[in-house]
Amino acid sequence: MSEIVPPEVRPKPAVPAKPSHVAPPSSGSALLGYIGIDTIIEQMRKKTMKTGFDFNIMVVGQSGLGKSTLVNTLFKSQVSRRSTSWSRDEKIPKTVEIKSASHVIEEGGVKMKLTVVDTPGFGDQINNENCWEPISKYINEQYEKFLKEEVNIARKKRIPDTRVHCCLYFISPTGHSLRQLDIEFMKHLSRVVNIIPVIAKSDTLTLDEKTEFKQRVRKELEACGIECYPQKEFDEDMEDKSDNDKIREAMPFAVVGSDKEYQVNGKRVLGRKTAWGVVEVENPNHCEFSLLRDFMIRSHLQDLKEVTHNIHYETYRAKRLNDNGGLHPISSGQDTQEIPMPIKHTQVISKPTKF
Amino acid sequence: MSWGFYVLQSQIRAFDDLLFPQKENSCLLKPLIVFGFALQQQKNLEGYVGFANLPNQVYRKSVKRGFEFTLMVVGESGLGKSTLINSLFLTDLYSPEYPGPSHRIKKTVQVEQSKVLIKEGGVQLLLTIVDTPGFGDAVDNSNCWQPVIDHIDSKFEDYLNAESRVNRRQMPDSRVHCCLYFIAPSGHGLKPLDIEFMKRLHEKVNIIPLIAKADTLTPEECQQFKKQIMREIQEHKIKIYEFPETDDEEESKLVKKIKDRLPLAVVGSNTIIEVNGKRVRGRQYPWGVAEVENGEHCDFTILRNMLIRTHMQDLKDVTNNVHYENYRSRKLAAVTYNGVDNNKNKGQLTKSPLAQMEEERREHVTKMKKMEMEMEQVFEMKVKEKIQKLKDSEGELQRRHEQMRKNLEAQHKELEEKRRQLEEEKVSWEAQQRMLEQQKLDASR
Numbered sequence: 001m002s003e004i005v006p007p008e009v010r011p012k013p014a015v016p017a018k019p020s021h022v023a024p025p026s027s028g029s030a031l032l033g034y035i036g037i038d039t040i041i042e043q044m045r046k047k048t049m050k051t052g053f054d055f056n057i058m059v060v061g062q063s064g065l066g067k068s069t070l071v072n073t074l075f076k077s078q079v080s081r082r083s084t085s086w087s088r089d090e091k092i093p094k095t096v097e098i099k100s101a102s103h104v105i106e107e108g109g110v111k112m113k114l115t116v117v118d119t120p121g122f123g124d125q126i127n128n129e130n131c132w133e134p135i136s137k138y139i140n141e142q143y144e145k146f147l148k149e150e151v152n153i154a155r156k157k158r159i160p161d162t163r164v165h166c167c168l169y170f171i172s173p174t175g176h177s178l179r180q181l182d183i184e185f186m187k188h189l190s191r192v193v194n195i196i197p198v199i200a201k202s203d204t205l206t207l208d209e210k211t212e213f214k215q216r217v218r219k220e221l222e223a224c225g226i227e228c229y230p231q232k233e234f235d236e237d238m239e240d241k242s243d244n245d246k247i248r249e250a251m252p253f254a255v256v257g258s259d260k261e262y263q264v265n266g267k268r269v270l271g272r273k274t275a276w277g278v279v280e281v282e283n284p285n286h287c288e289f290s291l292l293r294d295f296m297i298r299s300h301l302q303d304l305k306e307v308t309h310n311i312h313y314e315t316y317r318a319k320r321l322n323d324n325g326g327l328h329p330i331s332s333g334q335d336t337q338e339i340p341m342p343i344k345h346t347q348v349i350s351k352p353t354k355f
Numbered sequence: 356m357s358w359g360f361y362v363l364q365s366q367i368r369a370f371d372d373l374l375f376p377q378k379e380n381s382c383l384l385k386p387l388i389v390f391g392f393a394l395q396q397q398k399n400l401e402g403y404v405g406f407a408n409l410p411n412q413v414y415r416k417s418v419k420r421g422f423e424f425t426l427m428v429v430g431e432s433g434l435g436k437s438t439l440i441n442s443l444f445l446t447d448l449y450s451p452e453y454p455g456p457s458h459r460i461k462k463t464v465q466v467e468q469s470k471v472l473i474k475e476g477g478v479q480l481l482l483t484i485v486d487t488p489g490f491g492d493a494v495d496n497s498n499c500w501q502p503v504i505d506h507i508d509s510k511f512e513d514y515l516n517a518e519s520r521v522n523r524r525q526m527p528d529s530r531v532h533c534c535l536y537f538i539a540p541s542g543h544g545l546k547p548l549d550i551e552f553m554k555r556l557h558e559k560v561n562i563i564p565l566i567a568k569a570d571t572l573t574p575e576e577c578q579q580f581k582k583q584i585m586r587e588i589q590e591h592k593i594k595i596y597e598f599p600e601t602d603d604e605e606e607s608k609l610v611k612k613i614k615d616r617l618p619l620a621v622v623g624s625n626t627i628i629e630v631n632g633k634r635v636r637g638r639q640y641p642w643g644v645a646e647v648e649n650g651e652h653c654d655f656t657i658l659r660n661m662l663i664r665t666h667m668q669d670l671k672d673v674t675n676n677v678h679y680e681n682y683r684s685r686k687l688a689a690v691t692y693n694g695v696d697n698n699k700n701k702g703q704l705t706k707s708p709l710a711q712m713e714e715e716r717r718e719h720v721t722k723m724k725k726m727e728m729e730m731e732q733v734f735e736m737k738v739k740e741k742i743q744k745l746k747d748s749e750g751e752l753q754r755r756h757e758q759m760r761k762n763l764e765a766q767h768k769e770l771e772e773k774r775r776q777l778e779e780e781k782v783s784w785e786a787q788q789r790m791l792e793q794q795k796l797d798a799s800r
Contacts, residue, residue: 064541126548127495172539174433181494201540204571206638274573275652277643285641 052104052111054161055301056142058193059116060135060185061170062123065200070168070257071116073270073281074293077105096121096134117164123181132185139164139193143316165308166229166296167193170200171217171252175209178220186226192312194229194304196296197221202254202287203272203279210254217252228252230300234307247295256287421479423528424667425510427560428484429503429552430537431491434567439535439623440484442636442647443659446471447625464489464499466506485531491548500552507531507559511682532674533596533662534560537567538618542576544583553593559678561596561670563662564588569620569653570638570645577620584618598661599669606665613661619654622647691715 059067100117117138122131142163149159167189171182186195197217199205205213221228228251235241258281261268270281280286296304428436441447467486472479485506490499510530517526534556538549553562564584566572572580588595595617598610613619624647628637637646646652662670691711 062541064539064543124546126551127497129495172433174431176433179492184494201571203640204540204568206640272573274570274643274645275649276645277640279640279642283641 049109049111051158052113053305054113054115055305056115056117056162056164056166058119058135058139058164058167059170060119060122060167061200062172063120065170065172066257067118067168067170067200069259070170070198070200070255070289072259073257073289074297075105075114077103096131098134098138115162128181131181132188136189136192139189140316143313144320146313147317147320161305163308163313164193165304167195169195169197171197173199173201173204173213173254175205175213177216183220183224183226186221186228187224190226190228191315194307194312195226196229196292197252198292199252199254201256203256205254214252214254229304229307231307234311243299250288250291253288253292253295255289255292256281257289418478421481423481423483424671425483425485425529425531425533426662427487427503427507427531427534428537429487429490429534430567431539432488434537434539435623436486436535436537436567438625439565439567439621441625442623442655443662444471444473444482445625446473464502466502483529496548499548500555503552504555504559507556508682511679512686514679515683515686528671530674530679531560533670534562536562536564538564538584540566540568540571540580540620542572542580544580545587550587550591550593553588553595554591557594558681561673561678562593563596563658564618565658566618566620568622570622572620581616581618581620596670596673598666609665613657616654616657619658621655621658622653623655 057071059071061067097120098117099120100115102113102115104111104113106112119135122135125131146159146161146163149156169182169186171178186197189195199210199213199217202210227233230244230247232244232248235244256272256279258270258272258279260270260272262271262273262278263269264271264278264280269278269283272279272281281289284290426440428440430436465488467488468483469486470481470483472481474480487503490503493499507530514526514528514530517523536549536553538545553564556562566577566580566584569577598613601607601610622638622645624636624638626636626638627634628639628644630637630644630646635644635646636648637644647655650656
């Protein structure tokens with residue numbers, strides 16, 4: 001309705017103003033009332049809370065780099081036995097062993113079954129040729145298990161998911177560059193599992209050394225063609241890309257782990273107490289632990305699982321089925337080679353996403 | 356900023372005190388005392404002789420000569436070896452213009468030497484740093500200690516050759532006097548590589564194990580780690596450098612303090628930072644400054660004092676008396692074993708090498724004679740055989756000759772026989788012909 005013209009001359013609006021109580025239609029068709037489609041989010045949430053979900057994380061690195069401490073710090077509970085508490089009678093294993101421990105942790109009504117896969121003996125020998133092979137075999141075995149369950153005639157309602165969703169690779173803070181072993185491992189495994197490289201025990205490095213080291217590591221990874229999570233090729237839209245770009249700039253995260261608390265300025269913080277100060281784990285000026293935690297758990301946890309399921313697992317499945325020329329599941333243990341990416345994967349997902 | 360290694364002179368003095376025990380000390384300060392100025396303190400000497408001046412002379416000579424010291428640093432790359440060397444000697448051995456080995460990626464283990472001449476208080480030190488870039492960096496590190504062992508042995512061999520020469524005026528001592536082995540601060544214990552390396556080198560060089568980048572560890576972790584390492588070293592019977600026992604109270608206290616803190620946890624840095632108004636060397640973190648020269652932060656000062664101020668001479672002595680002698684006796688014993696039966700010579704190790712060589716020569720000569728005789732015999736035998744063969748063939752030939760002659764004669768006879776027959780036939784035929792002709796003539800009449 002046009003307004004009554006006041007004594008001053010005012011231009012009449014060209015289009016009549018719409019009634020304000022109805023929302024203007026956007027791209028879809030106009031809704032004539034409230035249906036309640038948006039409650040699906042609530043339903044999904046309720047279901048997730050009931051069923052819970054599982055998350056499998058693998059930690060790889062030389063002994064003494066603080067892997068178990070970091071996992072404990074990440075999930076704020078004693079999920080990993082620290083090797084300093086073991087008696088030294090347990091020698092460094094002669095070959096790489098795979099040890100997995102599961103815990104169920106609960107927060108805000110949501111249950112998570114967390115499995116931590118440890119790899120003691122990695123990189124500790126004098127001759128470390130092919131020490132990544134047991135790890136690669138283990139990852140492929142998990143894919144194989146899942147594939148067998150999937151291909152069954154009578155499938156379980158919810159296939160237990162033991163596939164490794166995320167692999168934290170610990171880089172030793174030499175301050176110079178990646179070691180040969182690091183490059184070899186990541187080359188062999190970046191196509192099979194999501195690798196997140198972290199710089200361990202980063203309280204060794206001053207700020208300058210840290211930035212220099214990170215730059216050098218990033219350059220080396222690029223030069224060797226190693227794609228760590230989040231992979232550039234799987235960015236779906238601009239928002240994702242910008243988020244992930246910010247993360248990629250900050251990788252690899254320089255972390256410090258600790259499960260001891262100290263008093264600093266009246267607050268109790270997690271940290272490490274040295275003769276010259278307290279290294280606060282959750283202080284972003286001291287180390288990037290909080291960045292890593294937010295990235296891994298608070299924003300990208302679901303994405304990690306999805307990429308594992310939709311990309312890595314699908315690659316494995318395609319290769320297996322192509323090789324056998326059929327749907328017969330062959331007993332696991334035969335297929336232990338790494339899987340090259342034959343075709344560029346698109347983002348089309350045909351399987352139902354798993355929680 | 357002095358290292359204080361002009362206390363080498365006091366070490367030499369202390370050493371000479373052992374050789375020339377004096378009854379009183381005042382003579383050290385009065386080098387030009389002549390016979391007339393006999394002091395009341397002299398009890399056993401009739402007058403002042405003056406040999407108490409000897410340490411001074413030694414000291415002056417050695418200062419003129421200068422000292423040499425070779426230090427080897429071994430450890431994986433990135434453990435701060437170059438930084439520590441720079442901090443210890445307050446120089447920039449590895450400066451930005453000459454980047455240290457860590458900036459160059461090595462595929463195989465190399466052994467690199469760099470020499471620097473340092474002067475302080477009139478005393479010269481020719482310091483050689485031997486670095487081992489590439490150690491422990493590859494994926495397969497088996498035998499990465501071999502280049503190190505070869506280097507040490509080659510230096511010992513050079514010295515041995517120089518010692519055995521006729522003209523011995525120049526004897527440069529480039530043997531490795533001390534090896535600083537850097538252990539990564541994992542907090543758990545020694546790695547298999549560490550144990551292997553130390554096992555193979557503890558008989559050849561003085562090993563001093565250090566915990567590198569010790570600012571990673573909290574004090575409790577550091578204590579535990581040190582205990583664990585010492586336990587493992589004892590378990591594997593590795594002989595690291597042992598500090599000599601002294602009778603001096605103070606020194607033995609010092610030595611005990613050092614022994615308690617083995618292996619030394621060090622932090623290296625040459626950057627100067629302001630802390631509470633003081634300028635110190637250290638590493639700046641957002642949570643504080645780790646001071647290099649603070650005894651509570653790390654054991655750097657202990658290492659420096661021990662290495663340079665108190666035990667440098669002792670390290671050289673142990674290298675000379677123990678490791679070098681081991682090498683030498685092994686090498687010379689191996690030389691004389693060559694070509695001689697082991698069983699005979701098991702008990703002859705105590706003979707001097709010259710006698711050994713004489714015997715060897717004699718044996719060699721007898722062997723030669725024997726060989727000569729044998730060869731002659733063989734020669735004669737061969738000659739006889741040949742003669743025999745020739746005789747045989749001669750006989751053979753004769754026989755054949757005979758036979759052939761006989762054959763020939765037989766044939767000859769046959770031929771004669773045949774000819775006679777032929778003649779007879781001819782005669783009879785002629786006779787027949789004549790008879791026929793006679794008959795014909797008779798018939799025609």
